[in-house]
């Protein structure tokens with residue numbers, strides 16, 4: 001895959017980059033080693049100032065960076081700008097809280113002064129996806145740099161200019177010794193970099209095959225890794241829910257980021273007592289969505305990021321219909337330029353159909369009828385993934401049964417699944433391991449050092 005910006009709305013290639021040579025990679029690895037000594041030697045207050053400045057610069061540049069994302073991967077412009085604002089938020093959050101999260105923790109022991117000290121690990125390799133080109137990177141970069149680590153970013157090959165812009169804003173904010181470097185490289189160059197002794201850990205957000213590859217390389221070299229992988233999140237609606245609100249948010253949760261979000265709701269599991277009503281309102285709302293140029297503020301769904309995603313989605317929908325699923329709306333790519341695919345709804349989906357448990361990375365919703373709470377939990381868990389779940393009910397006891405029974409990294413009740421700097425984010429099963437954000441996120445890439453000073 002070439003490293004290039006190709007506008008997904010038009011198919012036009014805007015810029016192509018040569019991958020770094022072995023010599024250039026070596027220079028950056030050496031620089032990362034030096035930058036680590038600089039950054040770990042800084043006080044939290046010093047790092048915090050630089051991180052706060054990053055937030056300010058992101059806010060100043062949000063329109064330019066937002067437009068860049070939209071042009072590189074097709075996200076609606078308002079969402080792109082909101083994404084840059086959210087990055088500013090995570091920078092502020094860790095600039096203010098990192099010191100507290102990583103302060104020495106005293107432990108009561110007999111005849112000793114004992115405590116836990118959190119120390120940085122060194123250069124961390126971050127392999128990142130294109131779907132939230134800024135957010136995915138900042139939710140790693142902000143805690144890592146604040147902990148005293150340094151970052152090496154291998155971004156997805158279709159968002160090279162976003163990758164360079166992230167390096168630029170951190171440099172401009174004062175992380176100017178190479179604390180955060182973008183490596184314009186292909187996926188095939190990742191193993192050699194991860195095997196280098198100077199790289200101490202890795203984090204990957206992306207697909208299962210990429211995650212398995214990075215985690216196994218890291219394991220072979222005895223390095224820590226964090227994986228944020230795919231999801232096929234359930235969105236469960238029970239009879240006591242506010243149906244109007246549930247339908248409105250169901251549509252939003254499915255088409256967020258043109259449907260290309262790991263935590264987009266993908267499987268809608270609705271109690272049989274309200275199924276028909278939900279189905280008709282949901283299909284109606286999906287039909288009304290405006291598909292088109294993501295730079296037009298009135299557009300709800302832009303193009304998919306790459307032609308291959310349209311091909312994959314088309315295959316999944318076609319195979320699901322062949323397996324017996326009912327197509328209620330959509331099911332077609334748009335003719336002409338750009339990677340556009342119609343908002344699509346499938347129902348009566350048999351377990352053999354791809355739409356039953358696979359991740360559909362685009363505006364395709366799968367509807368399921370559940371008999372009761374236990375049945376809804378059973379369907380929700382019938383997937384290899386376990387990232388998020390959204391539950392709609394006004395019955396607190398029922399909500400508790402879902403919270404306990406659903407196998408996922410997060411459960412949201414009467415709200416769509418979202419990430420927030422203050423709470424941990426991550427998955428179980430094939431959705432990965434480790435956590436980002438909150439106090440847990442900043443403690444992933446640190447040495448948890450036990451100190452035991454005997455009292456004499």
Ligand code: NAP
Pocket residue numbers: 001127128129130131132136154155156157158185186187188190191205206207208209210211213214227228229230231261262263359361387427431432
């Ligand atoms: P992807 O193909 O796995 O790519 C992600 C990153 O991994 C890219 O930088 C890619 O580089 C690199 N990569 C691919 N294969 C690799 C390999 N064998 N070794 C090392 N690096 C490799 O995923 P994607 O299509 O960009 O992203 C979509 C997936 O990400 C979906 O499954 C989605 O659910 C998941 N995702 C998860 C989260 C989460 O937080 N759990 C968030 C967002 C997205 P190239 O671009 O050069 O191939």
